Amino acid sequence: MWIETDMTTLMDTVGIIRLNLIFFGGLLGWTFLFIPLSSFLWAWQVCVQRIPARRSIRDLVHFYGQICCRLLACQVPIHVDNRAGQLPMPCIITPNHQSFFDPYCLGLFRVVNLVFAVRAWPFSIPLYGRVMRKAGYLNTEEMNIDTFVRTAGELLREGSTVIIFPEGTRSRDDRLGRFHSGAFKLAVEYGVPVVPMCINGTGRVFPKGSRFGRRASVRVSLLEPVRPEDFSRFGPMAHLRLQRHVKAVMKEELDKSSHATSHSLQPPRRTLMSKAKQLFAVCFLICAVLAVTGCRKSVPIVNHSSPIPLVQNVSDKQIAEAIIRAGAKTGWEITPTKDKTLFGTLHVRGKHRADVIISYNEKTYSITYKDSDNLDYEGGNIHPNYNKWVSTLDANIRNELAALSKK
Amino acid sequence: MTDQKVIERANAALAQEFELDLGSMLPDALFREDLGLDSLDTVDMVVVLEQEFGIKIGKDPAIASIRTVGDMHAYILGKKREISPSPE
Numbered sequence: 001m002w003i004e005t006d007m008t009t010l011m012d013t014v015g016i017i018r019l020n021l022i023f024f025g026g027l028l029g030w031t032f033l034f035i036p037l038s039s040f041l042w043a044w045q046v047c048v049q050r051i052p053a054r055r056s057i058r059d060l061v062h063f064y065g066q067i068c069c070r071l072l073a074c075q076v077p078i079h080v081d082n083r084a085g086q087l088p089m090p091c092i093i094t095p096n097h098q099s100f101f102d103p104y105c106l107g108l109f110r111v112v113n114l115v116f117a118v119r120a121w122p123f124s125i126p127l128y129g130r131v132m133r134k135a136g137y138l139n140t141e142e143m144n145i146d147t148f149v150r151t152a153g154e155l156l157r158e159g160s161t162v163i164i165f166p167e168g169t170r171s172r173d174d175r176l177g178r179f180h181s182g183a184f185k186l187a188v189e190y191g192v193p194v195v196p197m198c199i200n201g202t203g204r205v206f207p208k209g210s211r212f213g214r215r216a217s218v219r220v221s222l223l224e225p226v227r228p229e230d231f232s233r234f235g236p237m238a239h240l241r242l243q244r245h246v247k248a249v250m251k252e253e254l255d256k257s258s259h260a261t262s263h264s265l266q267p268p269r270r271t272l273m274s275k276a277k278q279l280f281a282v283c284f285l286i287c288a289v290l291a292v293t294g295c296r297k298s299v300p301i302v303n304h305s306s307p308i309p310l311v312q313n314v315s316d317k318q319i320a321e322a323i324i325r326a327g328a329k330t331g332w333e334i335t336p337t338k339d340k341t342l343f344g345t346l347h348v349r350g351k352h353r354a355d356v357i358i359s360y361n362e363k364t365y366s367i368t369y370k371d372s373d374n375l376d377y378e379g380g381n382i383h384p385n386y387n388k389w390v391s392t393l394d395a396n397i398r399n400e401l402a403a404l405s406k407k
Numbered sequence: 408m409t410d411q412k413v414i415e416r417a418n419a420a421l422a423q424e425f426e427l428d429l430g431s432m433l434p435d436a437l438f439r440e441d442l443g444l445d446s447l448d449t450v451d452m453v454v455v456l457e458q459e460f461g462i463k464i465g466k467d468p469a470i471a472s473i474r475t476v477g478d479m480h481a482y483i484l485g486k487k488r489e490i491s492p493s494p495e
Contacts, residue, residue, distance in 0.1 A: 178425065178426045178443070180445070180448070181447060237454060240424060
C-alpha cells in the first residue's frame with residue numbers, strides 16, 4: 001500500500017516537474033524568439049501595411065498570447081466556449097481573475113486591438129512593462145476615475161477593445177471577489193457593450209502565491225454581450241445595476257462551467273519530444289505564413305442595426321443632427337437625403353473612400369454599405385478597415401443618441 | 408426617522424451595494440484600510456446614499472474628509488438635519 005502511495009506521489013511529482021519544465025521553458029524560449037520576430041513583423045505592418053504602430057503592437061501581443069495558450073494546452077486541457085460570437089466593436093471585456101495566466105487567455109479568441117487596463121505592478125515587469133507602455137495599456141493606479149473614463153473612452157471611440165478585470169486582483173479561492181465599477185461606469189458613459197469572460201481553472205493550475213504550476217482543467221468562456229442601454233432606466237445607478245447583472249451571469253457561469261460542453265484544446269497523447277517538435281512546427285508555420293503573406297485579407301461587410309434608446313419629445317431632425325455629430329467625430333461627412341435617411345461618406349488619406357446609407361425609425365437605426373473606392377470590395381467582402389470605421393461610427397451614434405435620451 | 412434608523416439604512420445600503428459584512432461596519436472602521444473601498448467606490452458611495460435617502464450630495468467637499476463609517480454616519484445625519492431640522 002505504502003509502495004503504491006509512494007508511486008502515485010512520485011508520478012504526480014514527475015507530472016508537475018514536466019508541466020513546469022515544458023510550460024515555463026517553452027514560455028522563455030517563445031519570448032526570446034518573439035523579440036526579433038515581432039520587431040520584423042512590426043516594421044512590416046507599420047512601414048508596408050501602414051497599420052498604426054500601437055495597433056500593430058497590440059495585435060502582436062495577442063499573437064504572443066495565442067502561442068502561450070498553445071504551450072499550456074500541451075500540458076493541461078483547455079476548454080474554449082465563445083457564446084458572444086463576433087464581438088461588437090468596440091466593447092469592454094470583463095474577465096474574472098484567478099491567476100497571472102488570465103490575460104493570455106484572450107489569445108484563445110479572435111479579438112483585435114486589445115487594450116488592457118491594469119494596475120501598476122505589471123508595468124514594472126522587465127520587457128513586458130515596456131511593451132505595455134508602447135501598446136498604450138492603461139495604468140489604473142496612475143489616474144483618477146475621471147481621467148481613466150475619459151482616456152479609456154477615447155480608446156473605445158477609436159475602435160479599441162478594452163479589457164478590465166473588475167475584481168482588480170486575483171481571487172484566492174476560485175470564487176468571484178467584489179467588483180469595482182470602473183468598467184461599468186465606462187460602458188454606461190460611452191454606450192459600449194460589456195462582454196463577460198469567465199476563466200475557470202487557471203487558479204488551480206497556477207495558484208496565487210505558488211511558484212509552480214500543476215495539472216488541472218481550464219475552461220474559458222465568452223458570454224453574450226450585455227448592453228448598457230438596458231439599464232438606462234436606473235438613472236445614476238445604471239452602472240451599478242449593470243455591474244450587478246454582469247457579476248450574476250458570471251457567477252452562474254462559473255458555478256456550472258464544469259458541466260457545459262465546448263470544444264477543447266486537448267493535450268495529444270504523445271511523447272515529450274514529439275510535443276516539443278509539434279510546438280516548434282506550429283511556431284515556424286505561423287511565422288512563415290505571416291512573413292510570406294503579410295496581407296490583410298478581405299472580410300465580409302458588416303452592416304449594423306442598433307436600437308435607438310427611448311427618446312421622448314425628440315424630433316426626427318434632432319436624431320438626424322445627433323447622427324451627423326457622431327459622424328463628424330471620425331471624419332464622416334453625413335448629409336440628409338430623404339425622410340429618415342442620411343448618406344455618409346468617409347475619405348481616408350486621399351486614397352480610400354467608403355459610402356454608407358444610415359436610415360432610422362422610432363426604434364432602430366441601421367448603417368448599410370453603399371459604395372467604396374480602393375477598399376478591395378468584391379462580392380460582399382471588403383478591406384477589414386471598413387468594418388472598423390463603421391463600427392466606430394455605430395458606437396459614436398449610440399453615444400449621441402444616448403445623450404439625447406438623457407436630456 | 409430616528410438617527411438610529413438612518414444609520415441602519417445607510418449601513419444596509421452600502422453593505423448590499425459593496426458586498427460588505429454588516430458586522431464589520433463599525434463606526435471606527437476605515438473605508439479604505441478595513442473595508443477595502445477605494446476612491447472610485449467613494450464616488451459610488453455618494454450615488455448609493457443619494458438614491459437611498461433621496462438627497463443631493465454631488466461634489467460636496469465634505470465627502471473628501473470621510474475616512475470611517477462613523478464619519479459617513481455623521482455626514483448623513485447632518486444632511487438629514489439640514490433637510491428636516493425639527494427633532495423626531
